[in-house]
Amino acid sequence: MRKQSHQRARRAALVVALASSVLLAACHQHPAAAPAPRPVVASVVHADGNALSASLPGEVEARYSTPLSFRIAGKIIERRVRLGDTVKIGQIVARLDPADAQKNAASAQAQLDAVQHGLVYAKQQLDRDQAQARENLISAAQLEQTTNTYASAAAQRDQAVQQLALAKNQLQYTDLAADHAGVITAEQAQTGQNVSAGQAVYNLAWSGDIDVVVDVPESSLAALGVGQTARVTMAALPGRTFTARVRELSPAADPQSRTYRANLTLLNAGPDVRLGMTADVALTPGNSATAAATSFTLPATALFHDGPEPAVWVVRPGDDVLELRRVQVARYGERTVALSAGLKDGERVVLQGVHTVTNGEKVHAIAPLHPEDFAS
Numbered sequence: 001m002r003k004q005s006h007q008r009a010r011r012a013a014l015v016v017a018l019a020s021s022v023l024l025a026a027c028h029q030h031p032a033a034a035p036a037p038r039p040v041v042a043s044v045v046h047a048d049g050n051a052l053s054a055s056l057p058g059e060v061e062a063r064y065s066t067p068l069s070f071r072i073a074g075k076i077i078e079r080r081v082r083l084g085d086t087v088k089i090g091q092i093v094a095r096l097d098p099a100d101a102q103k104n105a106a107s108a109q110a111q112l113d114a115v116q117h118g119l120v121y122a123k124q125q126l127d128r129d130q131a132q133a134r135e136n137l138i139s140a141a142q143l144e145q146t147t148n149t150y151a152s153a154a155a156q157r158d159q160a161v162q163q164l165a166l167a168k169n170q171l172q173y174t175d176l177a178a179d180h181a182g183v184i185t186a187e188q189a190q191t192g193q194n195v196s197a198g199q200a201v202y203n204l205a206w207s208g209d210i211d212v213v214v215d216v217p218e219s220s221l222a223a224l225g226v227g228q229t230a231r232v233t234m235a236a237l238p239g240r241t242f243t244a245r246v247r248e249l250s251p252a253a254d255p256q257s258r259t260y261r262a263n264l265t266l267l268n269a270g271p272d273v274r275l276g277m278t279a280d281v282a283l284t285p286g287n288s289a290t291a292a293a294t295s296f297t298l299p300a301t302a303l304f305h306d307g308p309e310p311a312v313w314v315v316r317p318g319d320d321v322l323e324l325r326r327v328q329v330a331r332y333g334e335r336t337v338a339l340s341a342g343l344k345d346g347e348r349v350v351l352q353g354v355h356t357v358t359n360g361e362k363v364h365a366i367a368p369l370h371p372e373d374f375a376s
Contacts, residue, residue, distance in 0.1 A: 040322075041352040042315050042365040047345050048297045048338075055331040058214035058232070060277040062205035063247075063265065065185065070096055071173040073196045076189060083187050087178040087204070094189075094201055096174040101167070108167035112160035115153065122146075122153035182206040185275065210269045212244050212279050215259035219328060219340075223283050224249060230264055231282040234273070243267045244281065295330050295338040303329075303337050304354040312343070313350035313357060315365050322350070322361045 074096035081093045129146040132138045186203035189195055212232055216224055226249055232242040244264035253260055264281065266273065304311050306326050314325045327342030343349070348365055350357065357363065 037320060037362045037364040038357065039366050040313075040315075040350050040357060040363045041368050042348045042350045042363075043368060044346060045296050045298065045343060045349050048295055056214045056216060056220065056281045056283065058212040058264070058279040058281045060234075060266075060273060060275055060279055061211050061213050062182070062185075062207075062275060063209035063211045063263075064180070064206040066180075066204055066206070067188075067200035068093060068176060068178065068202040068204050069198050069200050070094075070176055070195060071197055072096070072101070072170055073194070074100070074174060075194050076191050076201070079187075079191050079201075081184050081202070083184055085184045087182060087184065089178060089181045091178045092175050093178055093184075094176040096176075096195075098171060098174040101171040101174050105164070105167040105171045108160070108164040112157070112164050115156040115160045119150075119153040119157045122150040126150040176201060178204060180204065180206045183275065205275055210266045210273060210275075211247065212264045212266060212281060214262050214264065214281050215254070215257060216249075216262050216283075217259050218253070220283060220330075221260055224262060228283070232264070232266065233280045233282075234277050235280075236274075236277050237272060242269065242273075295340050296343045297333075297336050297338050298349060299351055300332075300335055300337055302349055302351045302354065312339075313354055314343075315348040315350065315363060317348075320363055320365060322357055322359060322363055324359045 076094060077097050078095040079093070080095075081087055081091075087093060126146050126149075129138055129143050133140070133143045182204045184202050185205045187201075188203065189199065189201040195201065224246060226246050228246045230244050230246065232244045234240070234242070244266050246262060247265045248263040250261040298312070302312050304313060304324070306324050309326045310329050311324050311326045314323045315321075316323050325342055327339045330338045330340035332338075350363075351368060
């Protein structure tokens with residue numbers, strides 16, 4: 001019993017000692033140290049001195065492109081050209097079955113022959129009645145009736161002449177002729193098909209002027225105007241540069257894409273420029289205020305977003321806190337972006353890891369080890 005009492009006393013003393021040490025440690029505990037600022041790769045940006053320009057994708061198209069269609073309904077019995085063929089003005093490209101048109105023309109001719117015979121008889125009767133009237137052998141009322149009959153026959157003759165001309169035109173319309181020289185860019189009807197009047201059979205791109213068609217966003221609209229020139233390059237023709245002039249600019253935005261359609265005429269297009277080629281159009285500013293502005297060229301890795309708008313992380317001077325800044329992108333390069341608004345000369349911008357930082361975070365800016373890796 002004495003031994004057990006002694007063990008219990010020792011355990012109680014040990015518990016008291018442990019509790020005292022815990023209380024003592026709690027009294028001397030210090031608050032946790034603040035985390036060190038996160039290191040980020042950032043660099044001071046400067047205006048590159050280049051005038052702002054917008055680079056937009058485009059497509060080569062003929063200035064004029066029209067559908068070829070028959071003026072009358074009928075059944076196609078022959079197509080003489082195919083997709084990609086070059087046609088001359090007046091060339092027959094397709095034909096309809098002419099049987100009905102031929103019958104209409106023959107009927108109109110027969111009708112004209114009949115009324116012409118009637119007109120000859122009416123003229124002879126009028127001449128006889130006029131001679132008898134001079135001798136007072138017939139009444140004035142009879143002469144008036146004969147004159148009226150002749151006038152009616154003459155009107156019927158004129159009507160028949162016009163009907164025959166119309167029937168001949170209808171017969172000619174069974175041949176579809178190209179009204180301009182150009183290239184067939186689409187086939188929209190087949191041999192043996194019944195087509196209605198005005199239904200497209202081919203699409204013809206006219207020879208002559210060639211356009212580059214681009215859709216211009218609102219941000220680049222100020223740098224564009226009718227008569228302005230632009231530099232055009234094509235992926236299919238590397239190493240070559242073309243000059244184009246803005247011929248037409250849509251006054252209203254497309255309701256779906258909210259872009260403005262612009263047509264630029266190529267001034268020095270050659271035979272190797274083919275319809276449908278993709279083009280890159282570099283627009284130079286059209287006003288002095290825009291031309292005086294310069295862009296900031298940054299690596300593409302620096303670009304982030306603020307909702308739907310492009311943005312970059314700016315290291316605020318003084319406290320090294322991150323600020324998400326909306327910017328305006330003038331053009332995209334292979335590895336770079338050119339910003340036209342949102343930055344000031346001398347600000348520090350995060351170049352890497354833009355998806356790993358947060359707004360208001362304190363950072364430690366580190367210069368890139370190889371700045372040439374971020375050059376344009």
